[in-house]
Amino acid sequence: MKNKQVHAAVVTNQSIPIAISARHCHVNEKDFYYLFGREAALQSWKDLSQPGQFASQHVLTLKGPKGQIDKVRVLGPFRTATQIEISQTDAIKLGVTPPIRMSGDLEKSESITLIGPHGTLHKKQGLIIVQAHIHMDISDAIAFNVQDKEIVTVEICGDVRQLRLMNVVIRVSPAFVLEMHVDTDEANAAALQHYSIGKLIKME
Template identity: 65%
Template sequence: MTNHQTLVSNSIAGAIPIAVSARHCHVSEEDFFHLFGANAQLKVWKELSQPGQFAAEQVISIKGPRGQIDKVRVLGPFRQDTQIEISQTDAIKLGVSPPIRMSGDLENSSPITLIGTHGILHKENGLIIAQAHIHMSETEAASFNVADQDIVKVEITNEVRQIQIMNVVVRVSPNFRLEMHIDTDEANAASITTNQTGKLMKMG
């Protein structure tokens, strides 16, 4: 697991666009063909905000000890390891207890069963609740005076509520564009509105 740096400072100015990430699944190429058949193709259904990322035409069902959730969107392109991201509310419905993790940190994550059109696949690891995080380019990171893997908090204010989301991980890459990703539970708690932004604040 990555060791994150906790910053100690006062707030800094800057609006962060917020995107709500619903439950979804990243798949390896091998698992994709197992779920959808040897002749299946991972086709673009909708381009996502981060460059090169897309929602695919395919959806799966995910099944836990207590229940099942259908129409979980597959995202592309293929990943090295299959990863399913859900909310805490989803976890309760499924009867599972996934850890809050950053994408790709799957060791000792929760097991889950995936159901596709052509196959069923049980994964011993791969189910997580995604930790809130901010994508930004190197230029954007410099303007906010933060670095990759820094831990910050984000204050969200609208006509209904004002909340702070803590332990938000900064992710920096030349391929990223500025955007914070939160799950549906966090969005509902904050009464997120269209074109909502947040204020990036350093921890402390």
């Protein structure tokens, strides 16, 4: 029988700020105007931490087979494909089973109905639970010794609880600011407050 290679967990020194990503919707132009009317404009209500990203003034309703969720914020700018991001708790309320995916991976994802003030739109795909991930620029990737799309574990350091979250995806781009994104279920599991940090754990 072959000997199994033992991998030791190594905790890095760098801290990663954590942001809680609540349910939201990204839209393409065609769907936006259908839902909100031709006179509507995707205007910023509040800037988000990642450069160029913002929460808009617009909200819509998600409707599933078993229930609906009102006042879901639309984020900007426009995307090439409409994408709706929810938590597992939201999925249970709606009666849907979206896959856990990275942003943009929408092929054969879950269907959902979007209700806006000017129209109702049934999307055959586009509903996902986004996999926990870390945004970072190239200099951060060098400092953490990681690569784009690498899978890591993060130890979340909450005020009350500590939680190790596995299968966290590294996303590297010159346009990114260092930040880990978790959904509301993950944040609640770790009892996260408004500002928390995590420590990246690489397997060597």
